[in-house]
Each structure stands twice: as structure tokens, then as C-alpha cells.
Amino acid sequence: MKKPLIILTGPTAVGKTELSIRLARLINGSVISADSMQVYRHMDIGSAKITKAQMQEIPHYLIDEFEPDEEFHVVRFQEYAQKYMQEIYAQGRIPIIVGGTGFYIQALVYEIDFTEQQGDASYRAALEKLARERGGGILHEMLREADPKAAEQIHENNIKRMVRALEFHHACGGKISEHNEAERQKESPYNFAYFVLNDDRQKLYERINDRVQQMIANGLVEEVKKLQELGCNRSMVSMQGLGYKEILAYLEGELTLEEAIYRIKRDTRHFAKRQLTWFRREREVIWMDKQTFDYDNDKIVSYMQKLLLEKGIIL
Numbered sequence: 351m352k353k354p355l356i357i358l359t360g361p362t363a364v365g366k367t368e369l370s371i372r373l374a375r376l377i378n379g380s381v382i383s384a385d386s387m388q389v390y391r392h393m394d395i396g397s398a399k400i401t402k403a404q405m406q407e408i409p410h411y412l413i414d415e416f417e418p419d420e421e422f423h424v425v426r427f428q429e430y431a432q433k434y435m436q437e438i439y440a441q442g443r444i445p446i447i448v449g450g451t452g453f454y455i456q457a458l459v460y461e462i463d464f465t466e467q468q469g470d471a472s473y474r475a476a477l478e479k480l481a482r483e484r485g486g487g488i489l490h491e492m493l494r495e496a497d498p499k500a501a502e503q504i505h506e507n508n509i510k511r512m513v514r515a516l517e518f519h520h521a522c523g524g525k526i527s528e529h530n531e532a533e534r535q536k537e538s539p540y541n542f543a544y545f546v547l548n549d550d551r552q553k554l555y556e557r558i559n560d561r562v563q564q565m566i567a568n569g570l571v572e573e574v575k576k577l578q579e580l581g582c583n584r585s586m587v588s589m590q591g592l593g594y595k596e597i598l599a600y601l602e603g604e605l606t607l608e609e610a611i612y613r614i615k616r617d618t619r620h621f622a623k624r625q626l627t628w629f630r631r632e633r634e635v636i637w638m639d640k641q642t643f644d645y646d647n648d649k650i651v652s653y654m655q656k657l658l659l660e661k662g663i664i665l
Contacts, residue, residue, distance in 0.1 A: 353439060354663040355540035356446045357455055359384070359629065360547035361622035363557045365640070365647075367400050369547060370448040371408055372651045377664050380409040380438045382431050384449030384458075387591045389427075390418050392577060395570045396593035398561065409443075418577060418588040423510065425464050427454045444664065452628035453511070459542055462533040473520050477513045482585070492516055499527035505624060507617075510587060543663055545654060546629045549640045555619050562593070562615045571597055571607070592618055 356379065358370050370381055383389065387397035391414045400413065411434040416422050431447070431454075438445045447455055456462065481489050490506035496519040504511045518526040549557075574597040582589050584598055593614050600610040629635055636657065643649040658664045 352539060352541040353435075354444050355435070355459070355542040356444060356658065356663065357384075357459065357542060357544045358446060358448045358547065359450055359452065359455060359545070361549075361554060361625045362450050362618060363398075363561050363622070364547050364549050364554060365557075366448055366450070366547055367404060369647055369650060370446060371404065371406050372647055373654060374408045374446055375406070376651060376655060377444055377658065378442070379444045379446040380434075380441070381405075381411065381446050381448050382434055382438075383410065383412040384427070384431075384447050384451050384454045385412075386422060386427075386451050386454070387588070388413050388449070389415050389422050390420075390588045391416065392418060392580065393573070393588060393591070393594070395565050395568050395573045396591065396597070398565070409438075411438075418580070418582050419586055421587050423587075424454055424457050427451075428457045428462075428464070431458050450625050452625060452632065455544075456632065459538050459540065459544065460533060460536050461539060462530065462536075470517065470520060474513055474517055477516055478509070481509045481513070486512065489513065489516065497525040497527050500525065503527065509590070541661065541663055542634075543654075543658055543661055544632065544635050545638055546635050547638050547640065547650075548626070554622060558618045558622060559615050562611060562618065565593065565614075566611060571600070574598055574601060592621060 356373070356377075358366055358373065360366055373379060374381055383400075385397065387393060388399045389412050390397070393399070400410065412427070412430060415430070435445045447458065449455070457464070477489060486506040486509055489509065489512040490501060490504075493504065493512050493515055494501040497515055500515045504515060506512070515526040518524065518529065548554075570593060574594060577589070577594070578598070578601065584590065584595060589595060589598060596605065596610040596613045596617075599605045600607050605613070638650055638653065640650070643653065655664070
């Protein structure tokens, strides 16, 4: 018998958090966050982190788990998520993976094997130094030569994934895009439902813009100042997150606050677009357009419940 697993994802600011709580309460679920920023302590406002009150006593995992100077990546996510899933199953509950990091979700659902991708630390350090000194564009050019398909799929701002792809090519001469595609063809060990919540693009972009303004009003600048005082700097993976790197640039005199806010809004909209592109490539995805349900979360949850019963994920 395959164990049950529910995924609730979608672009940033689409409204996953409230929906996940309603679903978890209905089906006796526990939430594992698939968010690359909410995992960090002290990074609450810029990551739009769920609060204790919003959790409504639903167990949550991979929130506030690491310090900002620790590196969090897909292999670590996979390891921790699998451990927490075993705990959740042992409690007689169902794990619900909630978040917008599609690569993390894919790695978990299909148990993608990253063992072959353990690279050369000195080569990795050289690539990271090159990116710091000359920007992500230079790595993207190298990747375009080594693995054109991976270059299409990885944005040049995503230093971490470009380094991983180049490392893989350096270590074995192969293409990470081909390796990942082969891994994705594996059958999932879970009886899963992969829900993608979506909205009209204009409405989504308005929500993103409003959310950024609310983050500023809630004290994002002060949050980044405190992180600076803790010793956080732009070389850390955590500080390369949307909202953090732009405010850091403002505090270091590279941008005005208005320029920083403009960039956060623009880059978050671009990020949402890339997320949707990723989810469209995934297999066995169930799309849920909010307008189809009249923006009524009760209707959306009822629809999810119906499909989960049909798939035998809940009884």
C-alpha cells in the first residue's frame, strides 16, 4: 500500500496558507513547509511566514528550523521532509506539503536521487567566487554551453541551482537536465494528489504588490537591519532571498528605498511567472483556478475533499 501524500502549491501570494489550514483541519493533516525561506529563524516579514495564530494548532514542520547562516538546499529538504513524514504517519495523520518551491516538491514526490551529484568542493567554491565577482550571467553562459536545456529551466539569478548543474557536469560529464528527467520518470512511492492553486494573473500581481507594501509597513527594513546586526551578509544563501537582498542593497547605499521596493515587486512577479511555468511541466497536477470557485475557499476545500476520496487518499 502506498502511503498518502497531499501537495498544495501555487505561485507566491496566491493564498495557499489559509487553504492549507482548512484542509488540514478537515482531514487530520499536518503541514510540512516546502518554502526555501520560511525555514529560517528571524526572517519572518520578508518570507511571509505563517504565524502561530494562523497555524490554529495544526502541527507545522520546517518552519523556523535553521539559522540564517546555515545553508538549506533540496537535499536537506528531502532528508528532513522524509523524516517528518514518518513522524506524521506514525501519529495517524496525513502529511500536506505546502509551499511554492517546485524543485523541492518534485524531489520529495519522486524521491529523486542526488547521491551522484556530490561534487568537488574546490570547483564549487570557484564557481561561487566567479558569480560574486562577475554576476550570475557568467555562470548562465557556462551552463548554456554545458547543458542548454538546464540553462532554459534555471534563471540566471538562481546561483545555487546553476552551481549544482555545472558541478554535476564537471563531476561526470553528463547533463543534470537528463539526469533529472530520468529521475522524474520514476513512479512515485506515494498515493499523492498534487494541487496547484492559481488565480487571474492581474489579480495575482495586485496581491503581490499589496503584499510587498504590507511587508514594508510591517517593518521589513528593520528586520533586515537586525539580520545585519546578527552578522548576516549577502554571501549567505538566506540573504539572497527575494525582499532581503534588495533591502540589504538599500541599507548599503546601492539603492534608494523606492528602487528597492520597485525591484522586490517586479522580481516577485517574475518569480510567480516562473513558478507557474514549473508547475505546468509537472505530471499529474490538479489545477484549481480560484475564479472557477468564486474565490470561495469552502468550495475549493470541498472539491479537494471529493478528489482525495476518489483517489483513496482519505477515507
